[in-house]
Amino acid sequence: xxxxxxxxxxxKSSREVAKGRLHLVLAHDRTGLDGARLHEMRQEIAAxxxxxxxxxxxxxxxxxxxxxxxxxxxVSSPIQPRNA
Amino acid sequence: MGRxxxxxxxxxxxxxxxxxxxLGTALAQLGxxxxxxxxxxxxxxxxxxxxxxxxxxxxLVDAIRGKCSVQKALIKDRRMENLWMLPASQTDDKDSVSPxxxxxxxxxxxxxxxxxxxxxxxxxxQGFKNAIAGADEAIVVATPEVSSIRDADRVVGLLAASDxxxxxxxxxxxxxxxxxxxMLSQSDVIEILALELLGTIPLDxxxxxxxxxxxxxxxxxxxxxxxxxxxxAKRISxxxxxDRVASGFFARIGRALGLSATPA
Numbered sequence: 001x002x003x004x005x006x007x008x009x010x011x012k013s014s015r016e017v018a019k020g021r022l023h024l025v026l027a028h029d030r031t032g033l034d035g036a037r038l039h040e041m042r043q044e045i046a047a048x049x050x051x052x053x054x055x056x057x058x059x060x061x062x063x064x065x066x067x068x069x070x071x072x073x074x075v076s077s078p079i080q081p082r083n084a
Numbered sequence: 085m086g087r088x089x090x091x092x093x094x095x096x097x098x099x100x101x102x103x104x105x106x107l108g109t110a111l112a113q114l115g116x117x118x119x120x121x122x123x124x125x126x127x128x129x130x131x132x133x134x135x136x137x138x139x140x141x142x143x144l145v146d147a148i149r150g151k152c153s154v155q156k157a158l159i160k161d162r163r164m165e166n167l168w169m170l171p172a173s174q175t176d177d178k179d180s181v182s183p184x185x186x187x188x189x190x191x192x193x194x195x196x197x198x199x200x201x202x203x204x205x206x207x208x209x210q211g212f213k214n215a216i217a218g219a220d221e222a223i224v225v226a227t228p229e230v231s232s233i234r235d236a237d238r239v240v241g242l243l244a245a246s247d248x249x250x251x252x253x254x255x256x257x258x259x260x261x262x263x264x265x266x267m268l269s270q271s272d273v274i275e276i277l278a279l280e281l282l283g284t285i286p287l288d289x290x291x292x293x294x295x296x297x298x299x300x301x302x303x304x305x306x307x308x309x310x311x312x313x314x315x316x317a318k319r320i321s322x323x324x325x326x327d328r329v330a331s332g333f334f335a336r337i338g339r340a341l342g343l344s345a346t347p348a
Binding site: 023 | 229230233234237238241262264265266267268269272276
């Protein structure tokens, strides 16, 4: 019950925060990619998408997340309206 | 032919040496012959945790260099039948032995003992590579903290690359903190690392006291941590051990009402 009240007042419990941080950190660790390589990959993916649909290259996001021992890479990018 | 099990963690200070000392002692209590190998060359500590520091004559590097036989380098524990320790050298460094040399040393010990427990140094460099070289299986010790779990995950990946099966011990869990939402729970750790669990050792003041005295806690046997360590040893030796049921007043009421009483 205390748990519930505390989470209601302060948002997430430190346990939940730790879990979330671990999912992200482990996902990155498991890919073996450093920040520079990841940046490079993001730029290349953005360039490929931009060849086909109009996008803002700065809005392309790469998310790496892990559940159990499966690691998932997700690329998301808003597409600009045509004739914009 | 015995089984060689490496106890590892990546991060230092999570309780590898204490777990090694207690599991070895508990396995000996269960009637198996066990030898504890300190693979932390240059920073040995298994000897002091076991309280055998005054009896060291030869060490692991001496045995590998042929300065003495492997059997002669072993220290027999006088408190327990069937329990031996092979101390590390304090004056050499990790590079003074190779994985191949470790492998043949462990191979020889497996011929004379049911269990060879290898206390791995922290890190993932040469000392780690030496410690896992002769191991048939691995136990990863992790405390419920972000840094420890991150390092454990790294080690699990390296062990998988070497085809060594891994099981998990979660060390120093405080159920009070878990309930308050301020500590990762046993199931959180299992979910994140996706490993088979051998057991969860509670945070226990008694461990500090027994370690001060150089007595493995399972020899005194009373503390919660010691009981869990004995259960883990039983599980390692292949005995069926039922899951611990939450004790205490509220857990009993919960069970009476048919609510789940399994610890989170």
